[in-house]
Amino acid sequence: MSLSKNKIKCIRSLEAKKHRKEEGVFLAEGPKLVGELLGHFPCRLLVATTEWLETRPALADEVQEIVIASREELSRASLLKTPQSVLALFEQPSFQADAAMVRHSLCLALDGVQDPGNLGTIVRLADWFGIEQIFCSLHTVDVYSPKTVQATMGGLARVKVCYTDLPTLLDSLEEVPVYGTFLDGGNMYKEVLSETGLIVMGNEGNGIRTEVASRINRRICIPTFPADRLAAESLNVAVATAVVCAEFRRQAVTK
Amino acid sequence: MSLSKNKIKCIRSLEAKKHRKEEGVFLAEGPKLVGELLGHFPCRLLVATTEWLETRPALADEVQEIVIASREELSRASLLKTPQSVLALFEQPSFQADAAMVRHSLCLALDGVQDPGNLGTIVRLADWFGIEQIFCSLHTVDVYSPKTVQATMGGLARVKVCYTDLPTLLDSLEEVPVYGTFLDGGNMYKEVLSETGLIVMGNEGNGIRTEVASRINRRICIPTFPADRLAAESLNVAVATAVVCAEFRRQAVTK
Numbered sequence: 001m002s003l004s005k006n007k008i009k010c011i012r013s014l015e016a017k018k019h020r021k022e023e024g025v026f027l028a029e030g031p032k033l034v035g036e037l038l039g040h041f042p043c044r045l046l047v048a049t050t051e052w053l054e055t056r057p058a059l060a061d062e063v064q065e066i067v068i069a070s071r072e073e074l075s076r077a078s079l080l081k082t083p084q085s086v087l088a089l090f091e092q093p094s095f096q097a098d099a100a101m102v103r104h105s106l107c108l109a110l111d112g113v114q115d116p117g118n119l120g121t122i123v124r125l126a127d128w129f130g131i132e133q134i135f136c137s138l139h140t141v142d143v144y145s146p147k148t149v150q151a152t153m154g155g156l157a158r159v160k161v162c163y164t165d166l167p168t169l170l171d172s173l174e175e176v177p178v179y180g181t182f183l184d185g186g187n188m189y190k191e192v193l194s195e196t197g198l199i200v201m202g203n204e205g206n207g208i209r210t211e212v213a214s215r216i217n218r219r220i221c222i223p224t225f226p227a228d229r230l231a232a233e234s235l236n237v238a239v240a241t242a243v244v245c246a247e248f249r250r251q252a253v254t255k
Numbered sequence: 256m257s258l259s260k261n262k263i264k265c266i267r268s269l270e271a272k273k274h275r276k277e278e279g280v281f282l283a284e285g286p287k288l289v290g291e292l293l294g295h296f297p298c299r300l301l302v303a304t305t306e307w308l309e310t311r312p313a314l315a316d317e318v319q320e321i322v323i324a325s326r327e328e329l330s331r332a333s334l335l336k337t338p339q340s341v342l343a344l345f346e347q348p349s350f351q352a353d354a355a356m357v358r359h360s361l362c363l364a365l366d367g368v369q370d371p372g373n374l375g376t377i378v379r380l381a382d383w384f385g386i387e388q389i390f391c392s393l394h395t396v397d398v399y400s401p402k403t404v405q406a407t408m409g410g411l412a413r414v415k416v417c418y419t420d421l422p423t424l425l426d427s428l429e430e431v432p433v434y435g436t437f438l439d440g441g442n443m444y445k446e447v448l449s450e451t452g453l454i455v456m457g458n459e460g461n462g463i464r465t466e467v468a469s470r471i472n473r474r475i476c477i478p479t480f481p482a483d484r485l486a487a488e489s490l491n492v493a494v495a496t497a498v499v500c501a502e503f504r505r506q507a508v509t510k
Contacts, residue, residue: 117372125494127487130480151491158486189505225385225504231413232382235497236406239380242494243501249480250444250502 003047003073011047011077011087017142024092026144030084031055036154038062041090047074048086063088079146092144097164099172101133102198106248109135111166111212112203113237116141120151121238122201127155129245134159135198137166137212166200170215173198178216180208181240185221193248194218201241220244258302258328266302266332266342272397279347281399285339286310291409293317296345302329303341318343334401347399352419354427356388357453361503364390366421366467367458368492371396375406376493377456382410384500389414390453392421392467421455425470428453433471435463436495440476448503449473456496475499 013019014027025044028034031052037043043063050068053059059066075083101107108131113119119141126134141148143161152159170178177197181188200216202208208216222243224232235243268274269282280299283289286307292298298318305323308314314321330338356362363386368374374396381389396403398416407414425433432452436443455471457463463471477498479487490498 121491121494124487125490128477128479128484128490130484153489155487189509222383222501223504223508224383225507227508229383229385232379232410234408235380235383236376236493238491238494239376239497242490243497246477246498246501247505249478252480253478253482254444 003067003069003077007045007047007067008073008077011089012079014089015079015146017145020092020142020144023089025089026092026149027079027087027089027146028149029078029080029087029146030150031086033150033154034086034088036157037088037090040157041093043088043090045089046086047077047088049074052085080150095160095162097135097162097169098133099169102173102176102196104196105133106131106194106196107133107135107198108241108245109137109166109169109198109200110140111137111200111208112139112206113201114141114204116145116147117151118204118236118238119143119145120148122241123148123152123155123159123161125238125242125245126159127152129249131245132159134161135166135169136161136163138163167211167215170198170212177218179218179220179244180213180216181221181244182207182213182219183221185219187223187227188220188244188247189223191218191220193251195248195252199241199244199248201237201244204237258322258324258332262300262302262322263328263332266344267334269344270334270401272400275347275397275399278344280344281347281404282334282342282344282401283404284333284335284342284401285405286341288405288409289341289343291412292343292345295412296348298343298345300344301341302332302343304329307340335405350415350417352390352417352424353388354424357428357431357451359451360388361386361449361451362388362390362453363496363500364392364421364424364453364455365395366392366455366463367394367461368456369396369459371400371402372406373459373491373493374398375403377496378403378407378410378414378416380493380497380500381414382407384504386500387414389416390421390424391416391418393418422466422470425453425467432473434473434475434499435468435471436476436499437462437468437474438476438489440474442478442482443475443499443502444478446473446475448506450503450507454496454499454503456492456499459492
């Protein structure tokens, strides 16, 4: 069976959120990423070269439909600059926001992160720092966007990402430490950071919305070096998230 | 004077490194970025709307040529998805690698970072953490690529980036602490990190080349959380650079 024009069209259409939502699937490309996601999400379609399929003899049980394709066919279906030997369509899970998670672990909330690469990078670093749940505001970019999925480097298999109204979520928490980074926040190295709770990160250009900021009860900042350096105004949101998460985890193990 | 077809073609051609090199210029777009770079690099051409130019009445002294353009003309010249009210061509500086810098300050070396966005993000965070010099291997992506310039968010005005043969540079250093991150390196939170020296970061897929790794005398790692978490394999290179730089600076101020 070769890769039909219809299937190529269907795969490529997944660049648009509308089509991903209608089909309830997302696209992942490349041996490493597809390999990490298999077994974590039901796989509706897998397209690969004979060579790749030979590396995975027991695949038929895990995948609804397998299509053998040439490199040339794969490159016509691919959304990557460098097409790979395998791509797959996985079913989107539907995680409900589980507010209880923030009472016994450290979670992230993203208030309007817009860049697909930034979101993917954040999922990847959450995986590194053992953060199992990310709450995204409803205006945060779709985590199933192909660019985001690629940037997670498989983190999507271990980090639950759900979309919810953040002010409502925060109102339901009470007493839980809710951290947010602000230029006028307290130097995070001088704060005793909690091992459970929520870290809120904002939009690339506009930061955290007022209605979310007003519900944050621990305002922190990442100090520049030297601390009075005024030139640089901000850090990329994925970078800032990483530096903050690293410090939470450093304090947790050095207590 | 309106924006000629020739000028539009010339501006758009700067997406290619070849043309940037031939002309010795780089492109920057947007009021904030152009505003930060003016005064730091000679400006060969500035294209802006009347409205933007009214905000900068004394501009003529700083700029070789000013062209007033409509929003429509600017959008035809722009390489951005969201064209801005101003763009400018600046002259590329030619920094010589100054090895002495690593003896009295903390510097970065990048061994083959390939993604323009990653490099720009690293320049931006170097600015935040007060790192004034970045040495790039000759196979590192061009810092004057438009995507990189945009991602620096003006950091290019304060951080010197130069291209040099890293093994030769490292051989010239002797006795200087040269750090690199490796999965089997020592937990960086348990190391006493130097206030001067060099931090080497590698390529997105392949890490640090053998000939560079062999010249690193302090092998460190960013621990996962928990420390025995095996699932996540790596961090994005800009994210890893940020977490490492933050820890060097944290130790410097808490000593």
